[in-house]
Amino acid sequence: MAGVWVFKDGVTRLVQNPLTESVDGTGSVAQRQKKVLVYLPTDETISNYEDLEEKLLKLGWKPYLDGGDAAVHQLRQYHKSSCTLDLISLPHNFANFKTMHMYGIVVKNRNAFEVRDAA
Incomplete structure (x- = not known):
């Protein structure tokens, strides 16, 4: 049950x-409770992919560009470097950005991001 x-x-x-x-x-x-992703160094709430990508680039993440599979184009992906398996996969549209995606970012960037309850 x-x-x-x-x-x-x-x-x-x-x-x-x-x-x-x-x-x-x-x-x-x-x-x-609705959740938000917060960038800890500036205590800034992430509200779009442009802001998120700027923060990820500062942390050493790079956009993952693969011209292959069509399913990949439904995602925004970022990788740390060619020598690690770290990969962040996000929906292409920010409207589909869910709490599980936020936690995926936090797990890979513990000192830079946090998930909080929305105010």
């Missing part, structure tokens, strides 16, 4: 999908 077990007022119940069902029994559904 997948879901979240909730104990309230002496009763335990299983909430199958906490994103669409009320966890606390009030009828209101918990909202997921």
